[in-house]
Amino acid sequence: MAKELTSRKENYSQWYNDLVIKADLAENSAVRGCMVIKPYGYAIWEKMQHELDRMFKETGHVNAYFPLFIPKSFFSKEASHVEGFAKECAVVTHYRLKNDPNGKGVVVDPDAKLEEELIVRPTSETIIWNTYKNWIHSWRDLPILCNQWANVVRWEMRTRLFLRTAEFLWQEGHTAHATKEEAMEETMKMVNVYADFAENFLALPVIKGHKSENERFAGALDTLCIEALMQDGKALQAGTSHFLGQNFAKAFDVKFADKEGKLDYVWATSWGVSTRLMGALIMAHSDDNGLVLPPKLAPYQVVIVPIYKEMEQLASISSKVEGIIKALRAKGISVKYDDNDAKKPGWKFAEYELKGVPVRLALGPRDLENGTIEVARRDTLTKEVVPIENVDVYVADLLEEIQKTIYNKALEFRAASTTSVNTWEEFKEVLVNKGGFISAHWDGTPETEQKIKEETKATIRCIPLDAVEEEGKCIYSGKPSKCRVLFAIAY
Amino acid sequence: MAKELTSRKENYSQWYNDLVIKADLAENSAVRGCMVIKPYGYAIWEKMQHELDRMFKETGHVNAYFPLFIPKSFFSKEASHVEGFAKECAVVTHYRLKNDPNGKGVVVDPDAKLEEELIVRPTSETIIWNTYKNWIHSWRDLPILCNQWANVVRWEMRTRLFLRTAEFLWQEGHTAHATKEEAMEETMKMVNVYADFAENFLALPVIKGHKSENERFAGALDTLCIEALMQDGKALQAGTSHFLGQNFAKAFDVKFADKEGKLDYVWATSWGVSTRLMGALIMAHSDDNGLVLPPKLAPYQVVIVPIYKEMEQLASISSKVEGIIKALRAKGISVKYDDNDAKKPGWKFAEYELKGVPVRLALGPRDLENGTIEVARRDTLTKEVVPIENVDVYVADLLEEIQKTIYNKALEFRAASTTSVNTWEEFKEVLVNKGGFISAHWDGTPETEQKIKEETKATIRCIPLDAVEEEGKCIYSGKPSKCRVLFAIAY
Numbered sequence: 001m002a003k004e005l006t007s008r009k010e011n012y013s014q015w016y017n018d019l020v021i022k023a024d025l026a027e028n029s030a031v032r033g034c035m036v037i038k039p040y041g042y043a044i045w046e047k048m049q050h051e052l053d054r055m056f057k058e059t060g061h062v063n064a065y066f067p068l069f070i071p072k073s074f075f076s077k078e079a080s081h082v083e084g085f086a087k088e089c090a091v092v093t094h095y096r097l098k099n100d101p102n103g104k105g106v107v108v109d110p111d112a113k114l115e116e117e118l119i120v121r122p123t124s125e126t127i128i129w130n131t132y133k134n135w136i137h138s139w140r141d142l143p144i145l146c147n148q149w150a151n152v153v154r155w156e157m158r159t160r161l162f163l164r165t166a167e168f169l170w171q172e173g174h175t176a177h178a179t180k181e182e183a184m185e186e187t188m189k190m191v192n193v194y195a196d197f198a199e200n201f202l203a204l205p206v207i208k209g210h211k212s213e214n215e216r217f218a219g220a221l222d223t224l225c226i227e228a229l230m231q232d233g234k235a236l237q238a239g240t241s242h243f244l245g246q247n248f249a250k251a252f253d254v255k256f257a258d259k260e261g262k263l264d265y266v267w268a269t270s271w272g273v274s275t276r277l278m279g280a281l282i283m284a285h286s287d288d289n290g291l292v293l294p295p296k297l298a299p300y301q302v303v304i305v306p307i308y309k310e311m312e313q314l315a316s317i318s319s320k321v322e323g324i325i326k327a328l329r330a331k332g333i334s335v336k337y338d339d340n341d342a343k344k345p346g347w348k349f350a351e352y353e354l355k356g357v358p359v360r361l362a363l364g365p366r367d368l369e370n371g372t373i374e375v376a377r378r379d380t381l382t383k384e385v386v387p388i389e390n391v392d393v394y395v396a397d398l399l400e401e402i403q404k405t406i407y408n409k410a411l412e413f414r415a416a417s418t419t420s421v422n423t424w425e426e427f428k429e430v431l432v433n434k435g436g437f438i439s440a441h442w443d444g445t446p447e448t449e450q451k452i453k454e455e456t457k458a459t460i461r462c463i464p465l466d467a468v469e470e471e472g473k474c475i476y477s478g479k480p481s482k483c484r485v486l487f488a489i490a491y
Numbered sequence: 492m493a494k495e496l497t498s499r500k501e502n503y504s505q506w507y508n509d510l511v512i513k514a515d516l517a518e519n520s521a522v523r524g525c526m527v528i529k530p531y532g533y534a535i536w537e538k539m540q541h542e543l544d545r546m547f548k549e550t551g552h553v554n555a556y557f558p559l560f561i562p563k564s565f566f567s568k569e570a571s572h573v574e575g576f577a578k579e580c581a582v583v584t585h586y587r588l589k590n591d592p593n594g595k596g597v598v599v600d601p602d603a604k605l606e607e608e609l610i611v612r613p614t615s616e617t618i619i620w621n622t623y624k625n626w627i628h629s630w631r632d633l634p635i636l637c638n639q640w641a642n643v644v645r646w647e648m649r650t651r652l653f654l655r656t657a658e659f660l661w662q663e664g665h666t667a668h669a670t671k672e673e674a675m676e677e678t679m680k681m682v683n684v685y686a687d688f689a690e691n692f693l694a695l696p697v698i699k700g701h702k703s704e705n706e707r708f709a710g711a712l713d714t715l716c717i718e719a720l721m722q723d724g725k726a727l728q729a730g731t732s733h734f735l736g737q738n739f740a741k742a743f744d745v746k747f748a749d750k751e752g753k754l755d756y757v758w759a760t761s762w763g764v765s766t767r768l769m770g771a772l773i774m775a776h777s778d779d780n781g782l783v784l785p786p787k788l789a790p791y792q793v794v795i796v797p798i799y800k801e802m803e804q805l806a807s808i809s810s811k812v813e814g815i816i817k818a819l820r821a822k823g824i825s826v827k828y829d830d831n832d833a834k835k836p837g838w839k840f841a842e843y844e845l846k847g848v849p850v851r852l853a854l855g856p857r858d859l860e861n862g863t864i865e866v867a868r869r870d871t872l873t874k875e876v877v878p879i880e881n882v883d884v885y886v887a888d889l890l891e892e893i894q895k896t897i898y899n900k901a902l903e904f905r906a907a908s909t910t911s912v913n914t915w916e917e918f919k920e921v922l923v924n925k926g927g928f929i930s931a932h933w934d935g936t937p938e939t940e941q942k943i944k945e946e947t948k949a950t951i952r953c954i955p956l957d958a959v960e961e962e963g964k965c966i967y968s969g970k971p972s973k974c975r976v977l978f979a980i981a982y
Contacts, residue, residue: 027622027625029557029558029618029622030558030562030565030618030621030622031558031560031561031562031609031618034558034559034560035558036555036556036557036558036622037555037556038555039553039554039555039637042553042554042555042556043553043554045556046554062530062533062534063530063533063534063537064527064528064529064530064533065527065528065533065660066520066527067520067521067522067525067526067527067658068525068611068642068644068658069522069525069581069658070522071521071522072588072596072597072599073596074521075588075597076595076596076597082597087587087588087589088586088587089586089587089588090560090583090585090586090609091583091584091585091586091587091588091599092581092582092583092584092611093582093583093584093585093599094581094582094584095579095580095581095582095646096578096579096580096582096646097563097566097578097580097582097610098578104567105563105564105567106563106566106567106573108563108582108584108608117599118522118581119588120559120583120611127520127521127522130521131518131520131521131527134518140833146530150642151559151641151642153559155586155587167558167559167560169556342631
């Protein structure tokens with residue numbers, strides 16, 4: 001097997017990078033921080049998009065498209081937003097190149113300087129609220145429930161494929177409402193959609209919660225999030241849904257007349273998930289042999305490998321396989337038949353393990369005689385020989401079973417990796433020796449969170465929605481606290 | 492009706508702009524030349540994407556994603572490409588803003604100047620071939636059949652919604668092949684896919700042909716295109732498929748070892764269609780009442796409007812409508828039921844005419860008594876009253892009929908607007924008084940085409956694939972010619 005991976009134990013970070021490259025998911029491009037998403041990786045992203053898009057539409061949203069560029073001055077309009085977003089970004093200053101008068105190649109034409117610089121969108125609240133100003137006049141124009149699928153750019157200094165790239169793909173929902181209550185309800189609705197997607201498609205258990213003030217989106221009054229745990233015990237924020245209050249409506253002067261004709265500012269939300277989900281998917285489930293993909297997001301769910309020595313054997317295997325493929329496809333199961341004669345079965349087995357194909361079927365001459373077929377599961381790496389008759393039913397059930405097993409494994413891992421602590425010593429000890437989520441009391445101040453971060457690198461991942469009221473003392477300051485929050489070191 | 496359009500006769504160009512705005516398809520944004528695609532317009536684009544994506548996959552292609560930015564130096568690598576593409580484009584020179592030390596707002600941080608400027612992709616041949624260099628080593632790695640759905644930017648000075656915008660959405664296919672023949676076959680295959688899509692989904696008859704040298708893609712050896720005729724007699728290029736030879740492989744040094752181990756440069760194609768198709772769709776079929784959408788691309792194919800005076804009547808109509816909706820949806824037909832009590836039926840009729848909904852059903856108390864329903868076609872603006880029983884079957888047939896009728900109408904218009912001419916006088920006379928496609932002999936030289944363009948604004952739209960060999964004399968130079976080509980004034 002030429003494509004051996006670094007093991008997770010040896011170097012988790014290297015294992016991740018190896019896996020992304022060797023499983024043909026993505027690679028770095030010639031442009032610093034920008035990735036190329038390769039066909040196999042993009043096929044997984046397309047499946048995610050497809051399901052999310054369906055869920056957005058089922059909850060009443062429509063898609064639209066807003067400009068890539070944002071005038072620089074727009075960022076200054078919302079005070080906290082500019083601090084968070086207008087700094088590390090790609091700035092367009094010119095609109096023309098010309099032939100280099102001193103030789104070969106092209107140079108920027110100094111005569112083609114823009115009057116106002118354009119920023120490649122890092123997120124689109126400003127340009128969208130500037131647009132909504134013209135769409136909204138009365139309560140009849142509300143709510144507006146738009147989503148866009150787009151690329152955005154944030155000039156990151158340290159980049160990692162999928163997890164942190166200068167350009168990434170995402171969706172951003174931007175909604176406008178007549179009342180605070182309705183906007184808050186929308187914020188909650190969408191974090192629930194994200195959690196539903198994460199758990200039922202990514203097979204990734206997530207904790208829903210509020211962000212602390214330090215971790216909140218720049219310009220939001222409240223940020224809800226879903227937080228997941230990776231196999232190295234670090235947390236990954238997998239989606240956010242922001243209640244923006246009237247901040248952007250005020251910044252862009254977006255008012256509406258209510259039923260009584262009274263003018264008020266519009267209430268806003270925004271919510272997004274990105275290609276970062278690819279990173280979460282990879283890191284949550286995969287192993288030292290390669291990717292482990294939940295069947296619902298696998299580009300193909302089943303691969304069939306013929307085992308043969310002579311071409312005659314291949315012909316009779318292929319003829320049997322034809323019927324199996326037909327039966328599987330009739331059940332909506334995607335199948336690849338790899339009858340490439342240039343590769344040996346062993347090579348193929350390793351390759352499809354690396355690529356995370358959930359189920360592998362292998363069929364040889366003896367199977368044909370016996371009416372059997374070998375079924376291998378990627379998640380448990382177990383194999384069994386089953387009757388070829390009704391193997392489509394067997395596989396359909398198995399795929400459901402695998403989806404559940406992957407989820408349960410991640411859930412058990414998270415449970416085992418979540419620790420309640422009551423003292424600062426305990427907190428530091430667990431963080432260093434065990435990692436994972438740490439449930440602890442906190443005094444609710446940004447200062448304390450900041451100090452904890454400086455001393456340990458841990459941040460508050462969220463204040464869980466289902467946190468129970470419980471009297472306690474802040475592990476750091478000793479001040480009183482009313483509930484536990486979740487700390488972790490995060491991606 | 493508040494949303495009256497300028498008529499086509501009065502001012503075709505103004506009619507188009509009015510229609511795009513008033514039918515809620517798109518609007519100009521705060522960023523010069525960049526449009527906002529509104530939900531109704533985007534829903535049509537999504538339908539186009541969905542069908543094209545299916546057709547690409549059925550012809551063996553996969554999707555991937557390449558960076559938004561291209562290093563400036565990449566454009567200089569292919570000599571003719573740089574002339575065509577590296578000029579009017581958005582140039583990123585800096586990667587950070589900072590607070591203005593002299594006051595409010597943000598300014599570009601002069602310390603954050605990029606070593607090499609980045610160009611926002613106007614098309615991706617260069618960055619993709621720079622990537623393919625690492626993917627291709629032997630004939631076993633070929634063919635590569637990638638497509639990407641992306642936004643691109645070309646700094647246009649005169650922009651028009653959908654037809655010519657600085658940023659637009661498109662797909663670009665980029666394929667790599669071991670032989671010239673295979674690449675040429677691919678080029679032809681994709682122009683056929685585009686023609687199939689245009690005719691069967693856009694209901695737009697197109698002429699397939701080769702571009703003349705003057706109109707060829709910068710860097711291509713041959714450009715195939717589909718050309719359509721708009722109602723004002725101007726032509727619109729609706730899609731192109733380029734045979735790039737080994738130009739990009741040579742520019743980026745992409746070689747492969749063939750079965751004998753001999754190294755050779757890889758053969759390339761690229762092909763694309765864009766949101767410009769939205770402009771073609773609108774201009775080809777619509778009328779002075781608004782959009783006319785082919786059923787296969789309409790966001791909803793049927794709208795149902797209840798006619799009532801009292802709320803009790805509405806209740807019994809709605810209960811009848813429920814069954815109709817169910818029956819239509821079971822046939823895969825998309826339906827909207829507009830029971831908004833705040834608007835009168837007359838307003839709704841005008842609104843859905845403007846939006847181009849192919850079929851409108853209206854149901855009142857008298858219909859309920861008689862067991863009838865009114866069916867109105869958007870394309871012909873005709874109405875009839877039919878039995879409510881099996882109206883789903885009636886509508887399903889009608890939608891097919893409308894799709895065909897729209898296509899046939901456009902085909903008849905094109906036939907009537909295509910003129911064969913044999914002299915220069917005739918050419919100029921037809922161009923001024925009739926417009927449309929002019930079929931004429933041409934001597935095959937770029938110089939003659941250039942002169943004809945300068946004198947009349949007409950260009951060669953294409954040398955049709957089905958052109959028959961015919962001896963003749965160039966209408967301009969009088970030199971011998973072997974076939975007729977199609978001239979027109981183009982968008």
